[in-house]
Amino acid sequence: MSKVYIKSAGLIPVGEHWNKSLTDLMVEASLNALKGQDGVKIDRIVVGNMMSGYLNNQEHLGALLASALGMKGIEALKVEAACGSGGMAVHEGYISVKSGDYENVLVVGVEKMKDADTQVLTKALAMAESADFTQVVGASFISLNALLMRMYMNKYNVQEEFLDYFPVIAHKNAVTAAHSQFKKAFTLEDVKRSPYLAEPIRLLSSAPSSDGAAALLLSSKPSDVEILASEVSTNELMISQRENPLKFEATEKAFKKAVEKAEINPSSVDFLEIHDAFPIVAALSLEAMGYSAEGRAGFDAANGKYNLDGDLPILTFGGLKARGHPVGGTGVYQIVEAYMQLTGTAGKNQVQGAKLGVTQNVGGVDTTSVVHILRKVS
Amino acid sequence: MIPIAYWRNRKLYTRLIGSRCKRCGAEYYPPVKVCKKCGSVDLEEKEMPKTGTIISYTKLTEPPVDFKDYSPIYLAMIRLDNGVTVLGQIADAESEEIRIGMRVMATIRKWTEDGQNGIIYYGYKFKII
Numbered sequence: 001m002s003k004v005y006i007k008s009a010g011l012i013p014v015g016e017h018w019n020k021s022l023t024d025l026m027v028e029a030s031l032n033a034l035k036g037q038d039g040v041k042i043d044r045i046v047v048g049n050m051m052s053g054y055l056n057n058q059e060h061l062g063a064l065l066a067s068a069l070g071m072k073g074i075e076a077l078k079v080e081a082a083c084g085s086g087g088m089a090v091h092e093g094y095i096s097v098k099s100g101d102y103e104n105v106l107v108v109g110v111e112k113m114k115d116a117d118t119q120v121l122t123k124a125l126a127m128a129e130s131a132d133f134t135q136v137v138g139a140s141f142i143s144l145n146a147l148l149m150r151m152y153m154n155k156y157n158v159q160e161e162f163l164d165y166f167p168v169i170a171h172k173n174a175v176t177a178a179h180s181q182f183k184k185a186f187t188l189e190d191v192k193r194s195p196y197l198a199e200p201i202r203l204l205s206s207a208p209s210s211d212g213a214a215a216l217l218l219s220s221k222p223s224d225v226e227i228l229a230s231e232v233s234t235n236e237l238m239i240s241q242r243e244n245p246l247k248f249e250a251t252e253k254a255f256k257k258a259v260e261k262a263e264i265n266p267s268s269v270d271f272l273e274i275h276d277a278f279p280i281v282a283a284l285s286l287e288a289m290g291y292s293a294e295g296r297a298g299f300d301a302a303n304g305k306y307n308l309d310g311d312l313p314i315l316t317f318g319g320l321k322a323r324g325h326p327v328g329g330t331g332v333y334q335i336v337e338a339y340m341q342l343t344g345t346a347g348k349n350q351v352q353g354a355k356l357g358v359t360q361n362v363g364g365v366d367t368t369s370v371v372h373i374l375r376k377v378s
Numbered sequence: 379m380i381p382i383a384y385w386r387n388r389k390l391y392t393r394l395i396g397s398r399c400k401r402c403g404a405e406y407y408p409p410v411k412v413c414k415k416c417g418s419v420d421l422e423e424k425e426m427p428k429t430g431t432i433i434s435y436t437k438l439t440e441p442p443v444d445f446k447d448y449s450p451i452y453l454a455m456i457r458l459d460n461g462v463t464v465l466g467q468i469a470d471a472e473s474e475e476i477r478i479g480m481r482v483m484a485t486i487r488k489w490t491e492d493g494q495n496g497i498i499y500y501g502y503k504f505k506i507i
């Protein structure tokens with residue numbers, strides 16, 4: 001079994017790329033990651049993407065990217081796990097390098113969302129749950145998260161505003177992140193003044209739709225950052241089918257497996273890139289990983305624990321909420337950002353002395369969870 | 379909405395037909411082919427009870443494209459009286475009157491339609507009792 005290193009990384013700013021196609025986004029991120037890697041022979045390309053068929057009339061992204069990069073002949077494929085597609089692509093790249101059969105693997109996560117009408121996009125995102133039993137009753141993806149948030153507030157007697165500290169943290173960190181979609185900080189009052197999209201989730205507490213792509217070159221040759229563990233777990237597809245919908249079992253299991261494989265102490269982690277699509281997802285993820293007690297994540301956020309200068313910084317470049325959420329790209333962005341932290345290239349967003357980072361990317365409402373643990377090679 | 383998929387599931391959508399495990403008695407909606415509790419593949423059709431309790435709800439102002447003419451949608455998770463949880467809309471409601479713990483009953487309502495001359499899709503919604 002080989003060890004797996006990140007040899008290089010690249011991304012493009014997240015935002016509205018009206019003059020760039022799905023292919024342009026992937027190619028640009030790939031070329032950024034491959035800058036200065038001229039002699040490297042790539043053995044495999046893995047693309048993470050959720051909705052290119054429905055939103056962009058385009059599938060077959062593996063061959064498409066290989067062809068566009070002038071690499072015809074190479075093995076290439078797309079992997080999909082809803083909003084966890086990017087993390088799953090890194091996992092697929094990781095296991096191919098680890099197997100010893102592939103030396104260098106290019107992993108690209110991409111989503112081109114801004115070309116689509118909002119209602120069409122809302123339908124596409126709902127495909128993360130059941131067509132026959134979730135979509136038919138008119139549910140959107142955000143409404144499923146709203147149902148959980150209301151349940152959480154009711155069970156733990158928590159006010160909405162404690163959960164809304166997560167978008168405040170995200171936006172604060174995004175101000176100084178060169179590649180973030182929103183460089184504007186806002187207060188809890190700003191969140192509370194924004195309209196509900198699905199009560200109790202508001203416009204300013206929802207991740208945006210975004211265009212973006214990020215890329216990683218994984219290699220078995222030693223480099224600055226090692227991926228110590230890459231673990232995946234699944235939960236019941238539909239939140240209504242779960243015994244305790246407020247328990248993110250997939251994240252709990254993937255995190256536990258990853259911690260065991262990496263042989264680390266969870267308290268030695270220097271920063272976390274979590275899947276903060278909505279405040280309730282951030283809270284339940286932190287609780288599933290044991291960093292906050294059940295019902296307490298919002299209070300910990302309010303008390304500064306998760307700030308960039310707090311005990312355990314999260315969303316160090318703004319997370320899904322403010323860096324932006326190009327769905328199939330997100331899981332790869334998280335790992336590129338972890339790479340930046342661990343190589344000391346995070347600029348004003350640098351977590352001082354960062355040596356160990358965790359990323360968590362989910363598909364659906366914790367239906368698939370992908371956890372990576374990364375370490376600076378000393 | 380896909381017309382043939384709707385037709386295939388019409389019994390489920392109008393009568394809440396789920397399944398029951400003949401070995402351990404666990405009940406499911408939507409129906410399953412493999413029991414999640416004991417792994418048995420010996421299951422039978424089982425009609426769900428039509429009454430239950432709201433365990434969470436939301437008012438959705440931006441529904442997916444197939445439901446764009448029906449905004450806002452009041453969506454809820456209902457724990458039926460046999461313990462099975464179902465996702466569905468609350469019919470004839472205003473969000474101000476919906477509360478966790480309210481009793482509801484399943485009823486048949488229009489879900490959506492394929493344009494002016496297309497199929498009209500009917501299925502369960504829940505009304506407050």
Ligand SMILES: [Zn+2]
Binds near residue numbers: 402403404415417
């Ligand atoms: Zn059984």
